[in-house]
Amino acid sequence: MPRQPISRRRFLKHAALAAAPYIIPASALGKQGATSPSERITLAIIGLKKMGGTHVQTLAGYDNVQILAVCDVDTAARDKARRHIEQRYAARERDGKYTGCDAYNEYERIMERPDI
Secondary structure, X not given: OOOOOOOHHHHHHHHHHHHHHHHOOHHHHOOOOOOOHHHOEEEXXXXXXXXXXXXXXXXXXOOOEEEEEEEOOOHHHHHHHHHHHHHHHHXXXXXXXOOOOEEEOOHHHXXXXXXX
Protein backbone atom coordinates (compact mmCIF):
# COMPACT_ATOMS: atom_id res chain seq x y z
CA MET A 1 0.00 0.00 0.00
CA PRO A 2 1.62 3.27 -1.07
CA ARG A 3 1.99 6.08 1.44
CA GLN A 4 0.01 9.22 0.97
CA PRO A 5 1.98 12.45 0.86
CA ILE A 6 1.70 14.36 4.11
CA SER A 7 -0.10 17.67 3.95
CA ARG A 8 1.22 20.78 5.66
CA ARG A 9 -1.82 20.86 7.94
CA ARG A 10 -1.32 17.25 9.03
CA PHE A 11 2.40 17.82 9.61
CA LEU A 12 1.78 20.91 11.77
CA LYS A 13 -0.90 19.10 13.77
CA HIS A 14 1.45 16.24 14.62
CA ALA A 15 4.41 18.57 15.27
CA ALA A 16 2.33 20.64 17.70
CA LEU A 17 1.26 17.52 19.59
CA ALA A 18 4.87 16.34 19.84
CA ALA A 19 6.15 19.72 21.04
CA ALA A 20 3.36 20.38 23.56
CA PRO A 21 5.14 18.85 26.58
CA TYR A 22 8.10 21.17 26.03
CA ILE A 23 6.21 24.45 25.83
CA ILE A 24 3.38 23.97 28.34
CA PRO A 25 4.03 25.96 31.53
CA ALA A 26 4.34 24.02 34.77
CA SER A 27 1.29 25.83 36.14
CA ALA A 28 -0.81 24.22 33.40
CA LEU A 29 0.32 20.81 34.61
CA GLY A 30 -1.07 21.43 38.09
CA LYS A 31 2.03 22.76 39.82
CA GLN A 32 0.77 25.83 41.62
CA GLY A 33 3.21 28.71 41.71
CA ALA A 34 5.78 26.80 39.64
CA THR A 35 7.66 28.42 36.79
CA SER A 36 8.57 26.16 33.91
CA PRO A 37 12.29 25.97 33.01
CA SER A 38 11.66 27.58 29.63
CA GLU A 39 10.27 30.65 31.40
CA ARG A 40 13.07 30.93 33.99
CA ILE A 41 16.04 33.28 33.66
CA THR A 42 19.31 31.77 34.87
CA LEU A 43 22.08 34.13 35.83
CA ALA A 44 25.23 34.73 37.84
CA ILE A 45 26.15 37.74 39.90
CA ILE A 46 29.71 39.03 39.68
CA GLY A 47 30.78 41.39 42.45
CA LEU A 48 28.81 40.99 45.65
CA LYS A 49 29.40 44.19 47.56
CA LYS A 50 27.00 47.14 47.54
CA MET A 51 24.90 46.86 44.36
CA GLY A 52 25.74 43.20 43.75
CA GLY A 53 24.56 42.33 47.25
CA THR A 54 21.31 44.18 46.60
CA HIS A 55 20.86 42.21 43.39
CA VAL A 56 21.29 38.95 45.32
CA GLN A 57 18.67 39.99 47.88
CA THR A 58 16.18 41.10 45.25
CA LEU A 59 16.62 38.53 42.48
CA ALA A 60 16.61 35.51 44.81
CA GLY A 61 13.02 36.42 45.66
CA TYR A 62 11.68 36.09 42.12
CA ASP A 63 10.19 32.75 41.06
CA ASN A 64 11.15 33.21 37.40
CA VAL A 65 14.84 33.91 38.16
CA GLN A 66 17.42 31.39 39.30
CA ILE A 67 20.86 32.49 40.44
CA LEU A 68 23.22 29.67 39.52
CA ALA A 69 26.52 31.24 40.55
CA VAL A 70 28.11 34.09 42.44
CA CYS A 71 31.59 35.51 42.05
CA ASP A 72 33.73 37.77 44.22
CA VAL A 73 37.37 37.87 45.29
CA ASP A 74 36.22 38.39 48.90
CA THR A 75 35.62 34.89 50.25
CA ALA A 76 33.36 36.06 53.07
CA ALA A 77 31.07 38.03 50.73
CA ARG A 78 31.00 35.17 48.23
CA ASP A 79 30.08 32.56 50.86
CA LYS A 80 27.48 34.82 52.48
CA ALA A 81 25.74 35.38 49.14
CA ARG A 82 25.80 31.68 48.27
CA ARG A 83 24.33 30.74 51.67
CA HIS A 84 21.60 33.36 51.30
CA ILE A 85 20.62 32.10 47.83
CA GLU A 86 20.62 28.46 48.88
CA GLN A 87 18.48 29.23 51.96
CA ARG A 88 15.94 31.16 49.88
CA TYR A 89 15.68 28.38 47.29
CA ALA A 90 15.63 25.63 49.93
CA ALA A 91 12.58 27.26 51.50
CA ARG A 92 10.74 26.69 48.20
CA GLU A 93 11.69 23.01 47.94
CA ARG A 94 9.60 20.23 49.44
CA ASP A 95 12.52 18.62 51.24
CA GLY A 96 13.93 21.99 52.35
CA LYS A 97 17.28 21.41 50.67
CA TYR A 98 19.00 23.23 47.82
CA THR A 99 22.69 23.30 46.95
CA GLY A 100 22.69 24.51 43.36
CA CYS A 101 24.49 27.84 43.67
CA ASP A 102 28.18 27.72 42.81
CA ALA A 103 30.73 30.22 44.14
CA TYR A 104 33.68 31.38 42.06
CA ASN A 105 36.76 33.47 42.69
CA GLU A 106 37.34 34.19 38.98
CA TYR A 107 34.61 35.50 36.70
CA GLU A 108 36.18 33.69 33.73
CA ARG A 109 34.89 30.36 35.14
CA ILE A 110 31.36 31.73 35.04
CA MET A 111 31.78 32.92 31.47
CA GLU A 112 32.71 29.36 30.45
CA ARG A 113 29.37 27.96 31.66
CA PRO A 114 26.81 27.37 28.89
CA ASP A 115 23.82 27.43 31.28
CA ILE A 116 24.28 31.05 32.30
